[in-house]
Amino acid sequence: MRGPRARAVVVWVQAETMQTNDSAGFTTRAVHKARGFAGSTGAVMPPVFLTATFASGNPDGFDYTRSGNPNFRLLEQAVAALEGARYATCFASGVSAMTAVVSTLQAGDVVVAEENLYGCTYRLFERVFAKFGLRVRYVDLAQRSNWGVIGAERPKLVWLESPTNPLLKVVDLAGLSAAGADVGAAVLVDNTFASAYLQRPVELGATLSLSSTTKYINGHSDCLGGVVATNDSVWQERMVFAQKALGLQPSPFDAWLTARGQRTLALRMDRHSATALELARWLETHAGVRAVRYPFLPSHPQYELARRQMKSGSGILTAELECSAAEALAFCRRLRLFTLAESLGGVESLVCHPATMTHASVPAEVRRQVGISDGLVRFSVGIEDVEDLRRDLEAALHA
Ligand SMILES: Cc1ncc(COP(=O)(O)O)c(C=O)c1O
Structure with a gap:
C-alpha cells in the first residue's frame, strides 16, 4: 500500500506523462497536449488558475499572470504542437497578437503586405503604427509577377493572409517564404481562416504563423484570443517580451476555454x-x-x-x-x-x-x-x- 503522499506523486506523474510526443497524430496531440497541472488531485482536465500572482519560489517558476499562467502555458504547448512549431505565444485577441509582432519594428521599417487583408490589420498599420513611422506597401501577392517588390523594398516583414479575408485569395506560402528569406525578411502568415489543421505555415517556411484563436481554434464563439507560433527562438523571445511588456496576455479563463475548444x-x-x-x-x-x-x-x-x-x-x-x-x-x-x-x-x-x-x-x-x-x-x-x-x-x- 502506498501512503497518500506517494499516491499523489503517482497521479502527478501520470498527468504529466499523458502529454504526448510530437510524432502522435494531429487529433491525439490536440486532445492530450493541454492537460498538465493536474496537481495531486488526478483531475483529468486542468483547472482554471484564476490568480493574478504566484508565491515566490514555486517549482514551476510562475510569478505574475501577465508574464505567465498555467492556462496559457498549456494552450501555448498545444498550439505549438498543432502548428508543427517549436514555440507559441498566446495573446488576448488576434489583434493583440498582431500588435505584439508589429511592436518589434522601428520607425522607417517597411512591411510588404498582401493587399487583401483583414480590415483591422489594415487599420492597425495605417491608424496606429503609421504614426510611429512604419511604412506598408500593399501588393497583390497572388500574382507572382508582383513578388519583385520584396527584393526592391527589402522589407523587415512580409505580411500574408491565406485564404484572405474576405476574398479568399490563396497566396503561395512556400514561394513567398523563400522570397522573404532571400532578403532577410521575416514572413508572417495570418492562418486564421485555415487553422493549423488545414495548413501549417511554419512547416512551409514562414517565420511566424499568427491566428486569431477567437475563430476556428476555439471554435465556439465564446472568447477572444490570438497566438503566434514560430521555430525562431529570437522571435519567440520577442513575443514573450511583448506579451508581458505590452500587457497583451489572455485571461486564464479564456485560455482555458480555447484549450478546450482546440481539442475538437x-x-x-x-x-x-x-x-x-x-x-x-x-x-x-x-x-x-x-x-x-x-x-x-x-x-x-x-x-x-x-x-x-x-x-x-x-x-x-x-x-x-x-x-x-x-x-x-x-x-x-x-x-x-x-x-x-x-x-x-x-x-x-x-x-x-x-x-x-x-x-x-x-x-x-x-x-x-x-x-x-x-x-x-x-x-x-x-x-x-x-x-x-x-x-x-x-x-x-x-x-
Ligand atoms: C484574418 C483575421 N485575422 C485576425 C483577426 C483579428 O482577431 P481578433 O478579433 O481575435 O482580434 C480576424 C478577426 O476577424 C481575422 O479575420
Missing part, C-alpha cells in the same frame, strides 16, 4: 469544409448569384495552389450577389440559421456584409480596388445539417 479542431474543420464545399457548389448554380469564391471550387483562381497547400477548403465562402449594398444587407437579415454578425469559425453559421461590417474601416476606394464589392456576402458555415443551411439560403435568395 480536426472534427469541426472536416465538417465545416465538407458543408461549405457542398453549399459553394450549389450556390454557383443559383441564378441570383453572380460569383462564388471558395478555395476548393475548380473555378477559384488559385484552385491548384489551394489543393497543394491546404488539406481542405475551410468553412468560409463568399458570394457576390446581383444587388446593391442595401439589398445584400436585406438578404443577410432574411437568413434564419446564419446570424448576421462579425466573426467566423464557430460551430454556428454566421453571415457578414464586409463592405459595411468587417471592412468598413477600409476606405471605399481601397475596397473597390481590391474587389470588395457592395454585393459581396461572406458566409462562415457552421456545423449544422447541410440541408437546413441550404433551405435557409434558398428561402432568403428567393425572397
